[in-house]
Amino acid sequence: MPSIAENIARIEKGLKQETRLVAVTKTKPAEVLREAYEAGAKRFGENKVQEMVAKSEELPGDIAWHMIGHLQSNKVKYIAPFVSLIHSVDSLKLLKEINKEAGKNNRTIECLLQIFIASEETKFGLSEAEAKEIVTSSELADLSNIKIAGLMGMASNTDDTNVIRSEFKGLKALFESFKQYENEWVEMRELSMGMSGDYLLAAEEGSTLVRVGSAIFGSR
Numbered sequence: 001m002p003s004i005a006e007n008i009a010r011i012e013k014g015l016k017q018e019t020r021l022v023a024v025t026k027t028k029p030a031e032v033l034r035e036a037y038e039a040g041a042k043r044f045g046e047n048k049v050q051e052m053v054a055k056s057e058e059l060p061g062d063i064a065w066h067m068i069g070h071l072q073s074n075k076v077k078y079i080a081p082f083v084s085l086i087h088s089v090d091s092l093k094l095l096k097e098i099n100k101e102a103g104k105n106n107r108t109i110e111c112l113l114q115i116f117i118a119s120e121e122t123k124f125g126l127s128e129a130e131a132k133e134i135v136t137s138s139e140l141a142d143l144s145n146i147k148i149a150g151l152m153g154m155a156s157n158t159d160d161t162n163v164i165r166s167e168f169k170g171l172k173a174l175f176e177s178f179k180q181y182e183n184e185w186v187e188m189r190e191l192s193m194g195m196s197g198d199y200l201l202a203a204e205e206g207s208t209l210v211r212v213g214s215a216i217f218g219s220r
């Protein structure tokens with residue numbers, strides 16, 4: 001079996017310069033993260049607040065911590081001091097809470113809006129209309145400690161690459177169309193799409209951040 005370092009090197013070699021790797025380390029113990037860090041991974045994706053906080057305390061300070069899982073408003077305060085990018089914002093209410101906690105830490109926290117693109121009903125996310133409401137909201141003017149830096153989406157869990165590709169194309173099109181709303185709080189710079197099974201496809205369709213777990217660390 002290839003090592004973690006070999007997996008990271010292989011994946012990064014397959015990506016163009018504009019697509020960066022977020023190593024998804026959820027459920028993995030700190031020593032595994034350390035191995036990935038020593039192999040050059042500097043962006044780690046976690047989906048649980050407690051787990052991210054605990055690992056951030058054990059690992060080097062130059063790691064960029066990415067929250068990729070559903071985030072409850074009452075837990076924002078625990079990650080606000082250090083989180084680098086929140087991929088999973090799915091309401092204006094959550095954005096307001098992030099703004100409040102970012103302010104307490106004298107920070108601006110970058111956020112992505114999670115868009116629902118899959119055909120399954122189990123995944124979190126905003127519809128295109130709901131996302132448009134947020135990026136055009138006059139209430140953003142009060143949120144000086146957040147920035148909406150792009151969009152995130154998860155494709156359907158299917159082997160049909162045509163379905164996956166068309167979902168990624170749809171998200172990329174939305175990303176491009178939202179550039180018309182760019183202002184002080186909105187910048188369409190990051191497009192987070194692609195996981196272990198579909199990151200190459202996502203990269204072809206314009207992803208800037210791929211979130212890859214099992215292809216690096218093995219199955220969970």
Ligand SMILES: *Cc1c(COP(=O)(O)O)cnc(C)c1O
Binds near residue numbers: 194196212
């Ligand atoms: C777990 C997870 C990933 C990584 O999934 P793999 O298939 O292991 O690469 C990516 N994005 C999100 C939101 C996840 O929860």
